[in-house]
Amino acid sequence: MNPRDLELRNLLRKEVTYKCTQSSTAFAVWAIFIFFYCFGCTKYELIIKLSMIVVFTVSILRLMLAKKINKIGHVSAQHWRYMIFYVWMNALGWSLAFNFASYELKLSGIHFIAATTMLAGFVAASLVSLAYDALLFLPFQGILLLPQLGVIAVLYYSGKQVDALPLIPIYIMYFLYQLRQFKDYNSHIKQRLNYQLDLEHSNQELQRSQDALISQTTKLVHTSRLAALGEMSAGIAHEVNNPLAIISGSIQQIEKLVSRGKFDPETILRLSAKSQTSIDRVTKIIKGLRHFSQQSDSxxxxxxxxxxxxxxxxxxxxxxxxxxxxxxxxxxxxxxxxxxxxxxxxxxxxxxxxxxxxxxxxxxxxxxxxxxxxxxxxxxxxxxxxxxxxxxxxxxxxxxxxxxxxxxxxxxxxxxxxxxxxxxxxxxxxxxxxxxxxxxxxxxxxxxxxxxx
Incomplete structure (x- = not known):
């Protein structure tokens, strides 16, 4: 897989993770509701309750995983395997609840309408939260919808519900419609994320160009500064030579006084002070040059x-x-x-x-x-x-x-x-x-x- 595809895949997985925080919370809340409601079922009440316990637990784990991934900003291969497992277990839990409820209710009554409404809602909602990856979307759809066809067939051929047969083409058409929606939605998602990648790459390239420009500008400023010093080199040399000449002359005068055995304290102090003043002047010049020439623009x-x-x-x-x-x-x-x-x-x-x-x-x-x-x-x-x-x-x-x-x-x-x-x-x-x-x-x-x- 080329780097571009890897970037796109990571963005898709991050989008799934970001989107699943709300759906995981909703599934956990609905699981609590169905645990007590059970669609009015009694015969398969235990199975439905156990399924909701699974759904609630998996939804909380999925929510915690999503928050962890969102915090670190990267989806590792291990985290993604956990995400797939949680989605499939979630779908399996809801599938058990819906299908056992449909079987006990014999596909009729207000409780069955509530179950099928929730089923259709969950399947439709998965288009938004799971359509980024076929490995999540298609199994989720299949685990929820296709077993309903088996329930209808069993009830129909057992003679317990003779009017259920028309539901089969309805479920099939809805399943095919969801597949069509998935294809279009997934295509739009990838197109949008590709634009996002192009924009990020352009921004990175712009940042690199900007950094290079700043670096070159800094060097140019420093070069210009040194060029100014070069143009002033003759004057600077003259500026340093003058106090050096004064120091040299003062030292020579002191040496003459010493060689003649004349130790006039007042004259020596005057010449020494004159030398020190010149030394201070040179020091100040050198300090100014060092300050001016150093490259500290950053x-x-x-x-x-x-x-x-x-x-x-x-x-x-x-x-x-x-x-x-x-x-x-x-x-x-x-x-x-x-x-x-x-x-x-x-x-x-x-x-x-x-x-x-x-x-x-x-x-x-x-x-x-x-x-x-x-x-x-x-x-x-x-x-x-x-x-x-x-x-x-x-x-x-x-x-x-x-x-x-x-x-x-x-x-x-x-x-x-x-x-x-x-x-x-x-x-x-x-x-x-x-x-x-x-x-x-x-x-x-x-x-x-x-x-x-």
Missing amino acids: LPKVVTPIQDIIHDTTSFCSEMLRARYIKLLIDPIPDVEIECHPIQISQVLINLIKNAEDALESEINPEERWVRISFRQANEVIFIQVSNGGAAITKEVESKLFQPFFTTKAIGKGTGLGLSISHGLMREHGGDLVFDSLADKTTFILQIPSSTH
Whole structure:
């Protein structure tokens, strides 16, 4: 059996199990009623009562099995064998009750009408609860209906009931009708379950595609982050070399003092403090680089002060701008927290600062060589504005700013993914990244909800 047929079979069995909870309960209740009613029979009362005890016990066991299967969500081969056994025993118990009652009542009277009405009702109800599997439906039908033909024949040929013969074609037609109904109903069931399987497979494939897309997007975001670091590598090297040069110079001065036998405590302490300040500066730069380059996009969002994000971001790019004679202006940072991936917000800011630096490369007016980070709050939203004094962006370029792989930089100087990825990151944070076309200078605005924690 191929995997598709196995899936379909398991679904059919689960449907039988789900449907049989109500029928098992109903059979147990009816068994109690018939145990005391016995269709008014006296001669076969004991057999009918014993049959109802069997029906009640089997119905309860079947109900317990159904609940167990529904809980674990899978029908094992052993459980299915039990289910078949319970259904057959149920049918056998009802068959004994109906047929012995019919024989004693000689197919007549109000009690016989009650018995045949119940018989027809149970047979019809089995179409809903058992038509998922022929191994359950057909024997159930046969065990209930066909023995009635034998009862009719025995009574007719024994001369005890001469008017019973017309019941034979009625039972046969009803049996054939049920078979026809079973065929149609079973076909519709399998068609519906096949659609269900197709939908489940499509959903699984969609989930796999989505997982792959998320994985690729995460890798792309991280690659873009590393690309930004690569583009800033010269500035970062300069940013680290400056404090290292200060440390080296201080150590050389201390060595000269020591070699000359001059132990001026004040001078040594001053040079030592100068070295320590430079060491702290390098440490801060390395910490910022490590924080920015780590791939932690899958971690949950955390509530983070805006101040921490700005300080961590600018700790390793301020010297890069200073080395290119670009002023980094940071307005007073509001005491606001946001729920975010701090590293991703840093990535957006770095992309904007790097783009600003590239835009200012051709700016010859020293008064316009600046990058400003400013802030605004409104309606529980924090707006972070990153602007620069470079040349204005044209309308043609503005319409393509956030398109993937679009760049105005020279070949090898940009991937064209920075703004596109930054825009996506802000959207994932419930915010946005927009270009302010009304501002006097080139301005991008990060919009992100402030934390309510």
